[in-house]
Amino acid sequence: MPELKYLIVVLAGILFWMFNRIINPPKTEFAARDFLEQGKLSAKADRIISKSIVHQLMYPLYSRLQQIRPTSKSHYDDIQDQLIKAGEYDSRPEDVQIAQLTNAVLYPLFFMVIGLIIGGDKQHIITFAGVAAGLYMYRAPLSNLKAKQKKQDEQLLAEFTRFTTVYLMQVSGNLTPDEALKKAISNSSSRAKALSYYLNKFDSDIETKGTTRALHELGKTMEKSYVDRFVNNVQLAIKHAGSDQTTLNLRLRESLTEMSEQVVDEKINRLKVEARIPVFVSVGMIAVYMTVIIGSSFVMLM
Incomplete structure (x- = not known):
């Protein structure tokens, strides 16, 4: 019919x-x-x-x-x-x-x-x-989450690098580490799409738990090596507040350079992987998908 x-x-x-x-x-x-x-x-x-x-x-x-x-x-x-x-x-x-x-x-x-x-x-x-x-x-929804995590990790690294830069600028303006952190959070949270979740939690923890405890929670929550380096440097800066911070700031700048290089390296590696995937493979997968899902319904019209 x-x-x-x-x-x-x-x-x-x-x-x-x-x-x-x-x-x-x-x-x-x-x-x-x-x-x-x-x-x-x-x-x-x-x-x-x-x-x-x-x-x-x-x-x-x-x-x-x-x-x-x-x-x-x-x-x-x-x-x-x-x-x-x-x-x-x-x-x-x-x-x-x-x-x-x-x-x-x-x-x-x-x-x-x-x-x-x-x-x-x-x-x-x-x-x-x-x-x-x-x-x-x-399993597709969970697989999609894992795929998004890779891009999210790259975004987090890039945004945390900018956050560290802002913090160093604030410290260079003769602010205490606590004041510099608050300023850096205020200036970065609205512009960091991926990092804002962690920065807002970090800001709340500073108010309720104190800066030292909040730094510890930030490192524990994000579970990133570059965040651990940042936390350790800031904790040392707080511990030696009032003394010469040049050495500590230099160490943090070196970490910042390493983070920037890591961002570039990860993007290059990702682009290399993507470049190895032929375009015709993606087109073929789409064609098979459309054929299986919709194509069979048109058989009856032939």
């Missing part, structure tokens, strides 16, 4: 749109947005609004599965840690898990529908391919 054939095409388009919505949802549509708004937790804890349609459809199933088998605290914390390292500060582990659940349901369902329509001996093969695709794509 011609009507059925057109219905298959429409269904394929809708499913493809749903897939893209869950993989690349607008930032304003993350579930975490509702729960982060102060004073609205109780009103929004039992309903999901202002999210993508797929998110709304999958949330009841996700909630039910959590009741049957809740996510362990260690796994939840691990996803949260990966989100922070990837720069997804507005997201929560629930967002990642719903994306995983959607992939696990969407791919087998889509392939199963296509298999039922095509029928014949190919039905079981197509259904099996859908299950395999669902299992593979279940």
